[in-house]
Each structure stands twice: as structure tokens, then as C-alpha cells.
Amino acid sequence: MTTLETADGRLLQTTGPSSGQNAGWYGSFLPSSFPPMWSDGERYGNDEFLRSFQQIYRTQPVIAGVVDKLARRIATLPFDGYRHLDDGAREMVQGDSLESLLRRPLPRWGTPHLLTHIATSLLVHGNAVVAKVRPPDRSATPSMLWPLDWAQMSAYGEVGGRIEWWSTTQFQGHQRYIKVEDTLHFAWPGPEGGEIGTSPLEKLGVTIRLDDALTRHQIALSKNGSRPSLAVTVAQEKADIAQLEFARDRVEAMHKGPDNSGKTFFMGSNVKVQPLSLSPVEVALIDQRRHNREEIGAVYDLTGPLMNDLTHGTFSNVSELLRSLYRDVLPPWLALIEQTFQTQLLDPEPAWLDRFVAFDLTEKLKGDPVELATSLKLQVEAGLLTRNEARRILNLPPVEDPVADQLTMAVNNQAPLDFHRDNQVLSENADGQQVNPAAPTAPPAAG
Numbered sequence: 001m002t003t004l005e006t007a008d009g010r011l012l013q014t015t016g017p018s019s020g021q022n023a024g025w026y027g028s029f030l031p032s033s034f035p036p037m038w039s040d041g042e043r044y045g046n047d048e049f050l051r052s053f054q055q056i057y058r059t060q061p062v063i064a065g066v067v068d069k070l071a072r073r074i075a076t077l078p079f080d081g082y083r084h085l086d087d088g089a090r091e092m093v094q095g096d097s098l099e100s101l102l103r104r105p106l107p108r109w110g111t112p113h114l115l116t117h118i119a120t121s122l123l124v125h126g127n128a129v130v131a132k133v134r135p136p137d138r139s140a141t142p143s144m145l146w147p148l149d150w151a152q153m154s155a156y157g158e159v160g161g162r163i164e165w166w167s168t169t170q171f172q173g174h175q176r177y178i179k180v181e182d183t184l185h186f187a188w189p190g191p192e193g194g195e196i197g198t199s200p201l202e203k204l205g206v207t208i209r210l211d212d213a214l215t216r217h218q219i220a221l222s223k224n225g226s227r228p229s230l231a232v233t234v235a236q237e238k239a240d241i242a243q244l245e246f247a248r249d250r251v252e253a254m255h256k257g258p259d260n261s262g263k264t265f266f267m268g269s270n271v272k273v274q275p276l277s278l279s280p281v282e283v284a285l286i287d288q289r290r291h292n293r294e295e296i297g298a299v300y301d302l303t304g305p306l307m308n309d310l311t312h313g314t315f316s317n318v319s320e321l322l323r324s325l326y327r328d329v330l331p332p333w334l335a336l337i338e339q340t341f342q343t344q345l346l347d348p349e350p351a352w353l354d355r356f357v358a359f360d361l362t363e364k365l366k367g368d369p370v371e372l373a374t375s376l377k378l379q380v381e382a383g384l385l386t387r388n389e390a391r392r393i394l395n396l397p398p399v400e401d402p403v404a405d406q407l408t409m410a411v412n413n414q415a416p417l418d419f420h421r422d423n424q425v426l427s428e429n430a431d432g433q434q435v436n437p438a439a440p441t442a443p444p445a446a447g
Contacts, residue, residue, distance in 0.1 A: 053201045054151055056208060057124050062293055063201065063208070066300050071119035073325070074333060075112040078360040090356075097141045098346075098355055105145040117147040118186055118337060123300070125150040126197035128186040129166065131178060132345065141349050145184070155196065163195050184344045186337060200299050211292040214285055301329050326364040334359045362393065383407040 057064055081098040082090040093099050105114040114130070121128035133144035149170045156165040156177075163185070166178050187197030201208065297303050306325060338357055346352040376390040386405050388398040398404065 052151060053124050053199055056201055057120075060208060060211070062211070062296055063204075066296060066302060067120060067123045069302075069306075070123055070300065070330070070333070071116055074119040074330060074337070074359075075115035077115075077334070077364070079111050079115060079357065080360070081355050081357050084354050084356070093355060097143075098352055098357075101142060101145065102357070106147075114145055114147070115337070119333065121147075121150050122186055122197075122333070122336075123200060126187060126199035126202070129153060130184045130186075132182050132184065141351050142345070148183070181348070184340055186340045188336065203299050204296060207292050207295045211289060214289055214292075218285070323365070326361055331361075334361075380408065381410045383409045 081093045083093050118128045127150050129148040131146040132142040135143050152169045154167045155163045157163045163180050190198050341357045346355050379385040388404045
């Protein structure tokens with residue numbers, strides 16, 4: 001079985017950086033820890049599911065929905081390597097080591113798997129790390145990109161300096177060290193300017209705990225359904241313990257729990273039952289949970305229908321918000337991933353100095369077919385695109401005609417730009433064929 005240790009035995013080291021006077025930690029010992037964030041600093045109740053960012057993602061449906069929506073849309077976008085051409089254009093690289101690495105970063109893994117790891121770790125932990133695995137020839141370009149679990153990593157470096165080493169317990173629980181230049185580290189800089197990013201879930205600490213408390217309240221309300229809805233009074237001045245216990249047992253047997261909701265109540269002539277109204281907190285519980293959802297959306301730059309909330313959704317604003325997902329929400333994350341690949345993977349490799357990677361949003365930004373056709377028509381008529389370039393956007397084969405690769409402009413009829421350099425225009429002769437008459441001459445000067 002292939003592991004990171006067997007794939008490249010020189011990558012992970014058993015001895016780490018010097019622990020001298022200048023060695024220090026970046027971030028916390030466990031970057032994924034989730035400390036208590038109650039107002040008085042104490043931990044209340046059973047919040048065992050909130051002890052790590054990973055556990056929050058696994059148990060909180062709103063968080064999981066937001067992270068999965070963004071990560072899976074990022075992972076399924078076309079992501080390719082390109083080469084710069086002399087004329088400023090770009091050309092997709094095919095059949096070289098970069099294309100092979102992106103298509104198969106690990107055995108039985110494809111590009112979407114790698115991008116899912118990067119995006120999910122970024123959205124959950126605020127950081128993602130991938131190890132660069134090289135073949136026996138250490139001067140060769142990396143042959144694999146191995147995902148590392150941020151929850152099991154720590155960072156080392158000089159105090160006030162840059163990260164120099166990572167440590168991980170991912171492999172059989174043993175502490176192993178890896179040089180920072182052998183990794184790709186994806187993160188937005190922290191507020192203090194450091195390299196360790198801040199998890200979006202850390203920013204939502206109070207919101208997540210409040211939502212968890214409301215969820216547990218709802219569970220308890222259903223489980224102990226007789227408490228908030230009924231008050232039982234025994235109509236006897238000195239009721240003994242047996243009578244009180246009998247009344248309690250009858251109420252709980254017939255009405256406790258969600259499966260007993262709506263049953264008819266009967267106790268006897270000496271027992272009175274008084275319904276109790278819900279507290280203001282319970283009445284506002286749904287509104288509070290909706291507010292929590294909005295706060296989660298604000299941190300992840302999602303709103304309304306993008307959070308599957310159609311309370312104020314209409315056909316027009318839903319369509320516009322869905323387009324804005326690829327126009328406004330995803331591009332910052334895509335740029336972070338692209339630039340990290342560029343600076344930490346491509347630039348250090350002499351064989352890839354003229355390469356770059358990029359996501360392709362063309363398909364996602366096409367929009368309505370009628371709108372796209374109108375837009376392409378205007379761009380062709382304005383001389384911004386050739387006909388074959390427009391056909392390429394529509395995934396249509398090129399027209400085998402040189403004119404289809406020339407820019408045209410509208411002067412009565414569409415004509416290549418070359419025909420208009422000397423005020424020449426296309427016209428039709430008597431046989432209906434397009435001709436290019438000579439430019440008109442200036443009238444003779446008056447004698």
C-alpha cells in the first residue's frame with residue numbers, strides 16, 4: 001500500500017528543526033482546536049460535538065451545506081495548465097509532466113479529488129497543506145501531490161520570521177517533520193499578517209454554539225414534552241406523595257415525548273391540568289436559528305437562495321444570485337488557489353517557468369442561451385471576436401474559411417477589417433457576388 005512515507009522516504013523526517021533559543025511555534029499547538037467561547041468562559045452542557053472544526057463540519061448541517069456547496073463547485077471547474085505564447089495568448093499544455101500531475105495527483109485520484117481536499121480544508125480550517133512528492137531523481141519535477149490533514153499539523157519557524165518546517169502526526173501517530181519548500185500551503189494571511197490563516201468557523205464561534213444550544217433545546221423540548229406545555233394541580237389541600245406520583249406518572253405516560261402529541265387528556269375529578277404558553281425564547285427560536293443561518297452566510301459570502309433560503313426568493317433574484325456565485329463569490333478562492341500553485345509549485349521548477357494554472361469559468365458564466373447568442377453577435381459585429389472564436393465558445397467546430405478567422409466590423413454588410421483600411425466596403429455585383437470596389441477618389445478641385 002502506497003503511503004507518503006513509502007512514496008518518498010526522504011520527505012518526512014523523524015528529527016525536526018532546532019529547539020534552540022530562536023525556535024518557536026506559529027499558531028496554536030493544534031490549529032484545529034475550538035476553545036470554549038461562552039460569555040463567561042465556561043463550558044456548559046454536552047457540547048462534545050463542538051471540540052474541533054472537523055467535528056463541527058460533520059455534525060452541523062448548515063455548515064456542512066455551505067462548505068460542500070463551495071468546495072464541490074470549485075472542485076468541478078476545469079483546472080488546467082497553460083503556456084504563455086509570444087503574442088500574449090495562452091495555450092493549454094498537454095502531454096507533459098504538469099498536465100500529468102494535475103490529472104493524476106495521486107494513485108486513483110483525479111483533479112476534483114485534490115481540489116476538494118484543498119477547498120474543504122480552506123473552508124473548514126482556513127488552511128490547506130499538500131506535500132510535493134518527487135521521484136528518485138530529486139532534480140525532477142514533483143510526480144505526486146499528497147494531501148496533509150491540517151488538524152494534525154503544527155508549524156515551526158524563527159520567532160518573528162517565516163514558517164520553515166511543518167510537523168504532522170498523520171502517519172501512525174508518530175511526529176514527522178517536513179520542510180516548508182516541500183509543501184504547498186493555501187491560506188489567507190491572518191489578521192496579524194502571519195502565514196497561518198483563520199478558520200471561518202472560528203469567526204462563527206458564538207453563532208455555532210448558540211445554534212447548537214438551540215438545537216439541543218428543541219431536542220429536549222420534544223423529549224420532555226410535558227414540562228413546557230402543562231401544569232398539573234391536585235385539587236386537595238394535603239395531597240400525599242402517592243397521589244402526586246400517580247398524577248405525574250399518568251401525565252408522562254400519556255403525553256411525554258413527540259409520539260404522544262395530540263392525545264386526549266383525562267385524569268379524574270380531583271386533578272386539574274392547565275396549559276402553559278411557550279416562553280418568548282421558545283417563540284423566537286425559529287427566528288433566531290434563521291438569524292444564525294444569515295450570520296453563517298455572511299462569513300462565507302453567501303446569502304438567501306445561495307443558502308437554500310427562499311424566504312425572499314423570486315425568479316429574477318434567484319437567477320441573478322446563482323450567476324453571482326461564479327462571478328463574485330468563488331473568484332477570490334479560485335485566485336488564492338491559482339496563485340499558490342504558481343508561487344509554491346510552478347515558479348520553483350525550472351521546467352515550468354513558462355507555465356501557469358487557471359480555472360475556466362466560461363461554461364458557468366454563459367448564462368441564458370439567448371443572452372449568450374446576442375452577446376456573441378454583438379462582439380463579432382464590433383470586431384471583438386472572430387466567428388470561429390465565437391463558435392469555440394459555443395463548443396462548435398470551426399468554419400474552414402479564412403474569413404471566419406478574421407475580425408469584422410459592420411458597415412452595411414459584415415466585412416473583414418482589412419477591407420476597410422482605405423474606406424473600402426463590400427458590395428454585391430449584378431451576379432449577387434460580394435466584391436471590393438476601389439476606394440472612391442476625391443472630387444476635382446474647382447477651377
